[in-house]
Amino acid sequence: xGRKSAAVLAxxxxxxxxxxxxxxxxxxxxxxxxxxxxITTLMNAAKEYLRNAGIEEPDSEEHSLYTIAVHSLTLxxxxxxxxxxxxxxxxxxxxxxxNQLKHSGExxx
Numbered sequence: 282x283g284r285k286s287a288a289v290l291a292x293x294x295x296x297x298x299x300x301x302x303x304x305x306x307x308x309x310x311x312x313x314x315x316x317x318x319x320i321t322t323l324m325n326a327a328k329e330y331l332r333n334a335g336i337e338e339p340d341s342e343e344h345s346l347y348t349i350a351v352h353s354l355t356l357x358x359x360x361x362x363x364x365x366x367x368x369x370x371x372x373x374x375x376x377x378x379x380n381q382l383k384h385s386g387e388x389x390x
Contacts, residue, residue: 298321301324302317302320302321304348304352305324305351305355306320308352308355309352309355309359311359316359319362320355320359323354323358323359323362324351324355326355326358327350327351327352327354327355327358330354331347331350331351331354331379331382334379334383335383336350336379346378346381346385349378350375350378350379350382354371354375356372357369357371357372357375
């Protein structure tokens with residue numbers, strides 16, 4: 282088996298990103314493509330938030346808790362994008378998921 286070309290790797294990454302976006306939009310119950318760029322940015326911010334909390338993105342695509350955390354944070358950011366002043370609390374149940382991820386080997390102990 283040979284190495285994949287840069288074009289093939291780029292196409293695979295683009296397909297994976299599109300699938301991630303579609304799954305997140307389904308979780309958020311967002312129809313249409315008008316906010317795709319915004320939602321992609323918010324998803325990246327959610328992943329960065331988790332990374333800064335000591336949780337690395339898992340290698341496998343089947344990591345339900347990580348996916349729920351990213352989708353929940355993305356929805357939270359989306360719903361509160363116009364908030365000014367007091368910070369909105371994290372969604373109910375998200376903190377225990379983050380704690381589980383931190384202590385399950387996805388992040389440093």
